[in-house]
Amino acid sequence: MRDDGRPGLDLAAALEGIEPGLGRRAVVAMSGGVDSSVTAGLLAEAGYDVIGLTMHLTDHGQDVPGGRTCCAGQDIHDARRVADRLNIPHYVVDYESTFRRDVMDPFADSYVSGETPVPCVLCNQTVKFRDLLAAARDLGADILATGHYVRWRAGAGEGDGPGPGLWRARDATKDQSYFLFATTREQLKTLRFPLGGLDKARTRALAERYGLSVHDKPESQDICFVPDGDYARVVARLRPGALEPGEIVDADGRVLGRHDGVIHFTVGQRRGLGIGGTAEPLYVIRLEPETRRVVVGPRDALGRDRFSIRALNWLGPGAAMPADGVRATVKIRNTFDPVPARVSPLDDGRAAVTLDTPTHGVSPGQACVLYDGERVLGGGWIERDDSRRSG
Numbered sequence: 001m002r003d004d005g006r007p008g009l010d011l012a013a014a015l016e017g018i019e020p021g022l023g024r025r026a027v028v029a030m031s032g033g034v035d036s037s038v039t040a041g042l043l044a045e046a047g048y049d050v051i052g053l054t055m056h057l058t059d060h061g062q063d064v065p066g067g068r069t070c071c072a073g074q075d076i077h078d079a080r081r082v083a084d085r086l087n088i089p090h091y092v093v094d095y096e097s098t099f100r101r102d103v104m105d106p107f108a109d110s111y112v113s114g115e116t117p118v119p120c121v122l123c124n125q126t127v128k129f130r131d132l133l134a135a136a137r138d139l140g141a142d143i144l145a146t147g148h149y150v151r152w153r154a155g156a157g158e159g160d161g162p163g164p165g166l167w168r169a170r171d172a173t174k175d176q177s178y179f180l181f182a183t184t185r186e187q188l189k190t191l192r193f194p195l196g197g198l199d200k201a202r203t204r205a206l207a208e209r210y211g212l213s214v215h216d217k218p219e220s221q222d223i224c225f226v227p228d229g230d231y232a233r234v235v236a237r238l239r240p241g242a243l244e245p246g247e248i249v250d251a252d253g254r255v256l257g258r259h260d261g262v263i264h265f266t267v268g269q270r271r272g273l274g275i276g277g278t279a280e281p282l283y284v285i286r287l288e289p290e291t292r293r294v295v296v297g298p299r300d301a302l303g304r305d306r307f308s309i310r311a312l313n314w315l316g317p318g319a320a321m322p323a324d325g326v327r328a329t330v331k332i333r334n335t336f337d338p339v340p341a342r343v344s345p346l347d348d349g350r351a352a353v354t355l356d357t358p359t360h361g362v363s364p365g366q367a368c369v370l371y372d373g374e375r376v377l378g379g380g381w382i383e384r385d386d387s388r389r390s391g
């Protein structure tokens, strides 16, 4: 493949990791954004017979001024224009009810139960890599590609795990591996992520090179169905009973104030507690939805070095996590740097995580993703620690 000579645009690097298409069929999940549009362009250029699929997921947030919603009218229109420009067929699939059932409802229930969920993982796990993957196979696809920034590599043979694995994106600032930890090996056999070796500037340069109108489209929001960031409003709409008031207490159970619903809080939060006048700043230490209590304390009380995770998905060497556990670096939030830990398997697909040093911000419902350097070893969901209760 040639480089077109523009500064910073190395097409050979962009196509690294993409097997030659040779007329094989690729379905591309096209959101109407620049990333998946360039993914489609790259695969067409690599010789694939490309079909674009856009999922209609929700029109939630349409009423929010300036909000870009996923899969709403404008995005479908953009995806269609890109497909026209690339001269590939494009279809829209309606997954609104499954998105509601498998992503939005669990998102709301998770907040109601005092957790801080990561709906993008659920969306990848269910809507994209279960339903869309099945649709792609029905269309005769050899591969399903998305515009996620993560690197896919075929298994390197013995000792390296039975099948393909995931590595962090070359561009650390765009890396989406945290949101993809739950992808199974079976799904990975068909999935490809052609942007894993690119940075965003190169992706935009490629979009221009392909003449795509979306080349300067703004980045999408963190959570596509909460375009203005007001997740509590979305939860309240889905679960009208969730806005029950309660008490803000310290670790000894002393009442310091009142709140209008645990869904407004997340572990580690400092702002918006509405309890001024304390000697030192207070943080949310724990949420107790059963009693509708928000437990607060000094920053020191936030530090935790042990917790458990559930629904462990293993992508490291071997078929499962070694029985005596692994050393890994673990990311407990997408925005946090990985920290060193020991992770040991428990029963029922759970694992015990022991951090080398206590860390702030361990939050039930968030994903804990395990890495060996750049390689994703897998991950699970952080569980609530029910051994601690306010007095």
Ligand SMILES: Nc1ncnc2c1ncn2[C@@H]1O[C@H](COP(=O)(O)OP(=O)(O)OP(=O)(O)O)[C@@H](O)[C@H]1O
Binding pocket: 028, 029, 030, 031, 032, 033, 034, 035, 036, 037, 053, 054, 055, 056, 057, 070, 071, 145, 146, 147, 148, 219, 220, 224
């Ligand atoms: N509604 C959709 N229909 C089809 N595919 C989608 C849709 N939403 C997301 N995807 C796929 O999932 C990938 C990651 O989604 P994410 O919401 O993180 O978008 P993004 O990183 O902003 O990418 P893009 O620029 O393509 O929108 C997209 O690149 C695309 O391949």
